[in-house]
Amino acid sequence: MTRTRRLALAAFLFAIPVAASGCGGSTSTGAGSGQPAGTGTAGSAHRVIISGFAFHPSTLTVPAGTKVTFVNQDSTVHTATGSGGFDSGNLQHGQSYTYTFTKAGTYNYICSIHQYMHATVVVTGK
Numbered sequence: 001m002t003r004t005r006r007l008a009l010a011a012f013l014f015a016i017p018v019a020a021s022g023c024g025g026s027t028s029t030g031a032g033s034g035q036p037a038g039t040g041t042a043g044s045a046h047r048v049i050i051s052g053f054a055f056h057p058s059t060l061t062v063p064a065g066t067k068v069t070f071v072n073q074d075s076t077v078h079t080a081t082g083s084g085g086f087d088s089g090n091l092q093h094g095q096s097y098t099y100t101f102t103k104a105g106t107y108n109y110i111c112s113i114h115q116y117m118h119a120t121v122v123v124t125g126k
């Protein structure tokens with residue numbers, strides 16, 4: 001009795017990483033470094049690093065429902081400013097801003113201080 005229950009639990013635990021890698025879709029198109037690969041699951045953490053007066057990666061593709069955190073690693077103040085409430089405001093060095101992309105679409109954004117800094121978040125359907 002207890003043995004079969006334990007086996008069932010073990011099978012369940014083993015099934016988790018398989019399912020996670022199976023439906024995740026490792027579409028991290030990040031040409032930049034430091035982007036963890038294969039974490040394309042909705043709700044998981046994604047990062048855009050602001051450094052050298054640029055957003056890295058310049059195009060980030062995530063499934064709908066994903067939280068994206070923008071981290072300013074420059075000593076200069078930057079923003080990540082899009083539309084529809086997607087606006088970090090001023091980010092000092094080391095500060096970050098997290099926005100949840102709930103709808104599919106292409107989100108272009110800029111740094112409102114240095115408007116030549118622009119990048120894109122592509123949100124795919126679930």
Ligand SMILES: [Cu+2]
Nearest residue numbers: 078111113114
């Ligand atoms: Cu800036």
